[in-house]
Amino acid sequence: MAIIGAGTAGLAAERAARKNGASTVLIDPAFAGTTCATVGCMPSKLLIAAAREAHRIGRAGLFGIDIDAARVDGPAVLRRVRAERDRFAALTRESIESLPDGVAIRARARFTGPDRLLLDTGRIIEARAIIVANGSAPVLPDAFAALRDVAITSETVFELADLPRRLAVIGSGAIGLELAQAFAHLGVEVALFDRADRVANIRCPKVQATLRDILERDLDLHLGVGVVARKHEHGVHLSWSGRDQGDGLFDKVLVAVGRHPQIRGLDLDRAGVELDPRGVPVHDRATMRCGDSTIFLAGDVAADLPLLHEASHDGAIAGRNAVALPAAVRSDRNTRFSITFTEPTLATIGDAEADGAVTGTADFADQGRSRVEGRNEGKLTLYAAAPDGRLIGADLIAPAGEHLAHILAWAIQRRVTATELLELPFYHPTIEEGLKQALRTICAATPLPLPQNQDAGTPAGA
Numbered sequence: 364m365a366i367i368g369a370g371t372a373g374l375a376a377e378r379a380a381r382k383n384g385a386s387t388v389l390i391d392p393a394f395a396g397t398t399c400a401t402v403g404c405m406p407s408k409l410l411i412a413a414a415r416e417a418h419r420i421g422r423a424g425l426f427g428i429d430i431d432a433a434r435v436d437g438p439a440v441l442r443r444v445r446a447e448r449d450r451f452a453a454l455t456r457e458s459i460e461s462l463p464d465g466v467a468i469r470a471r472a473r474f475t476g477p478d479r480l481l482l483d484t485g486r487i488i489e490a491r492a493i494i495v496a497n498g499s500a501p502v503l504p505d506a507f508a509a510l511r512d513v514a515i516t517s518e519t520v521f522e523l524a525d526l527p528r529r530l531a532v533i534g535s536g537a538i539g540l541e542l543a544q545a546f547a548h549l550g551v552e553v554a555l556f557d558r559a560d561r562v563a564n565i566r567c568p569k570v571q572a573t574l575r576d577i578l579e580r581d582l583d584l585h586l587g588v589g590v591v592a593r594k595h596e597h598g599v600h601l602s603w604s605g606r607d608q609g610d611g612l613f614d615k616v617l618v619a620v621g622r623h624p625q626i627r628g629l630d631l632d633r634a635g636v637e638l639d640p641r642g643v644p645v646h647d648r649a650t651m652r653c654g655d656s657t658i659f660l661a662g663d664v665a666a667d668l669p670l671l672h673e674a675s676h677d678g679a680i681a682g683r684n685a686v687a688l689p690a691a692v693r694s695d696r697n698t699r700f701s702i703t704f705t706e707p708t709l710a711t712i713g714d715a716e717a718d719g720a721v722t723g724t725a726d727f728a729d730q731g732r733s734r735v736e737g738r739n740e741g742k743l744t745l746y747a748a749a750p751d752g753r754l755i756g757a758d759l760i761a762p763a764g765e766h767l768a769h770i771l772a773w774a775i776q777r778r779v780t781a782t783e784l785l786e787l788p789f790y791h792p793t794i795e796e797g798l799k800q801a802l803r804t805i806c807a808a809t810p811l812p813l814p815q816n817q818d819a820g821t822p823a824g825a
């Protein structure tokens with residue numbers, strides 16, 4: 364079994380294939396550690412963690428605590444990001460070093476036939492099955508690439524020696540949102556641009572409006588605009604037009620306009636698989652197999668849901684199925700689920716629309732525990748199928764949103780109804796109590812009876 368790419372998906376695929384009895388090779392040009400550990404989930408969350416502390420200190424006055432002279436030490440913030448990031452990356456490299464002898468092959472691979480790879484070292488690998496797990500890379504349009512070091516992406520942003528004074532962020536997807544808000548909370552003057560009219564393509568208009576209000580407190584938001592960038596002796600000059608227009612000078616521009624699957628150079632046309640219009644092999648998400656071939660995909664390169672838990676699940680499914688050939692072990696996929704680590708947290712779960720879907724909403728402005736904590740802003744919209752009130756999806760921006768999102772994703776995957784969730788215990792006073800409001804509105808809209816053995820009232824501040 365040959366696996367191309369030693370990221371999260373490739374490592375999971377190699378483990379699964381070996382566990383199921385295959386002899387494996389894992390091919391990667393660098394073995395630098397996964398995208399997640401080196402330039403993805405972990406360094407971004409480390410920067411966000413620093414930003415959260417700075418933001419919390421800024422709000423201390425709300426609780427009667429006077430903190431003067433708090434100052435963000437930019438180089439120190441970025442040093443911690445890199446030191447902790449390097450620790451995570453070293454752990455992933457250790458897992459590669461502990462592979463059996465001969466499994467890891469340092470090279471770049473390309474197809475010369477459906478079961479044959481040519482490595483840039485000249486070595487030829489023939490395999491019973493090949494799993495393609497070589498990830499994705501940031502899109503950097505030519506106009507920004509021409510700016511050279513003034514234009515940064517998620518691959519380079521964590522290498523900055525200091526925080527910029529003024530930062531432009533292009534793209535309000537997951538990367539743009541998380542990093543724009545984090546830099547703003549660290550005291551950087553940030554302007555965020557998107558050609559789309561909606562931030563992060565959020566489905567629910569109430570959640571969208573709440574997020575925009577929150578963002579606009581800390582940064583300049585320009586939606587529905589096209590941006591033209593020009594190098595300037597002091598950084599980069601941007602001019603924008605569309606729904607609004609203007610121009611400004613920035614030290615750096617962070618380009619976060621999406622990621623593309625790394626298929627260039629793989630010579631997939633020689634692999635004998637059907638390619639979609641983007642050049643990605645057509646595959647079945649239940650097995651990750653490409654048609655009737657002996658080729659499988661896993662992770663971001665498949666361009667399905669470029670998220671860490673999906674990459675890891677893809678790898679396990681592909682590795683197992685590659686060994687099971689010609690049999691197929693079909694796996695149910697998890698409820699679609701993404702969390703963007705803004706403050707408060709944004710999450711999108713499952714479906715929004717279905718025949719006869721009803722909605723339930725909750726507002727965190729007056730929710731007890733959120734108010735106690737001074738974090739009382741946010742909106743939640745739940746979607747349920749009529750007539751039984753089975754939960755099918757949710758959009759939310761809420762304090763403790765990552766925890767609410769997990770509860771909801773698990774309930775949706777388990778096909779739980781609003782009534783059944785209301786029958787479960789809710790501790791007081793917690794942010795989770797905010798869910799009751801939305802669940803009750805689902806019951807009222809369906810209509811469904813509220814559980815008879817539960818109080819329909821609201822304890823102080825629930």
Ligand SMILES: Cc1cc2nc3c(=O)[nH]c(=O)nc-3n(C[C@H](O)[C@H](O)[C@H](O)COP(=O)(O)OP(=O)(O)OC[C@H]3O[C@@H](n4cnc5c(N)ncnc54)[C@H](O)[C@@H]3O)c2cc1C
Nearest residue numbers: 368370371372398399403404472497498662663669670671
């Ligand atoms: C800034 C940022 C923040 C993120 N935050 C989150 C988050 O909070 N939560 C979340 O769920 N997801 C997050 N993601 C997404 C997540 O990181 C990815 O979905 C995940 O890392 C993809 O894993 P992968 O195994 O597909 O790819 P990778 O880890 O990129 O692995 C691909 C490997 O393939 C190798 N390779 C490439 N070409 C070849 C070739 N020709 N031959 C051999 N090897 C090759 C590469 O060297 C690399 O090692 C984030 C991403 C970014 C960029």
Ligand SMILES: NC(=O)c1ccc[n+]([C@@H]2O[C@H](COP(=O)([O-])OP(=O)(O)OC[C@H]3O[C@@H](n4cnc5c(N)ncnc54)[C@H](O)[C@@H]3O)[C@@H](O)[C@H]2O)c1
Nearest residue numbers: 534535536537538539557558559619620621622669702703
């Ligand atoms: N918390 C998380 O789970 C997390 C965090 C970061 C990244 N990720 C993953 O990484 C992927 C890539 O993130 P991303 O933010 O780069 O991409 P994205 O696809 O999420 O968002 C890109 C944004 O850029 C905008 N855009 C595209 N071209 C533009 C242009 N020329 N000018 C202005 N705006 C433009 C789009 O309208 C869109 O809003 C995400 O899809 C996500 O799966 C996940």
